Amino acid sequence: MKFPIVAYGDPVLKKVCKNIDQEYPELQQLVDDMFETMYAASGVGLAAPQVGLPIRLFVVDTGADEDGKEGFKRVFINAEIVDESGDEWAFNEGCLSIPDIREDVMRKPTILIKYYDELWVLHQEKVSGMAARVIQHEYDHIEGKLFTDKLSLLRKRMLKSKLDNIAKGNVHTDYKMRFPKQTKKR
Structure with a gap:
């Protein structure tokens, strides 16, 4: 099932999210639906x-690279x-919740992340490059932050x-x- 993606301005995007446990209802279905939603929106x-x-759940799929890897x-x-380590580098980021806006965001190139997978196996993994950037972007979401929060005050204005x-x-x-301030049905 494809979910509607929540648009900028919805309060849920600014909440620090709660941990879940193995009893979370229909977790595998939720994960499958999130991947389906992401793919349908051409997201990573x-x-x-x-x-x-x-x-505190997110999915990532950077797809195959240009060499087919x-x-x-x-x-x-x-x-x-x-x-997080290394010298920060800029990359032009976008977000499915903030369509039609792309901005350069500074992030560190390497992260060490601890997480559970969908089978509740605990991982601690060092990730670099584009995958690290995508993870940091999604991680910001579960911390109640958006990429626009990282922009200068002037750029935000x-x-x-x-x-x-x-x-x-x-x-x-x-x-x-799903738009938080939509006044008429589209």
Whole structure:
């Protein structure tokens, strides 16, 4: 089942999410639905708050690279970034909850992350490059942060009307969304 993606302005996107346990209802179905939703929206990561759930769960699939090398695909439950290292680098990021806005965001290139997978196996993994960037972006979601929070005050002011329009549903996407300030049915 494809979920509608929660748009910028919804309070769930600003909540620090709660850990879950092995008794979380229909967890495997939720994970499958999140991957399906992410793929349908052409994303590489999706966090539970983006489908309206304030829980510490996100999925990542960077897909195969240009050489056909297998991509990075993982389920992260109750994740905790233990360390970030290296010199910060800028990359133009976007977000399924903030369509039509892309901005350069500074992040460290290597992380050490501890998490459970969907089978409740505990992992501690060092990740670098693009996969680390995607993980950091999704991790920010479960911490109640958006990539726009990392922008300068001036840049945020310049984007304010675009962000307000997204919250009101005045944006076109190829995937279903839920808009917090939409006044009429589309």
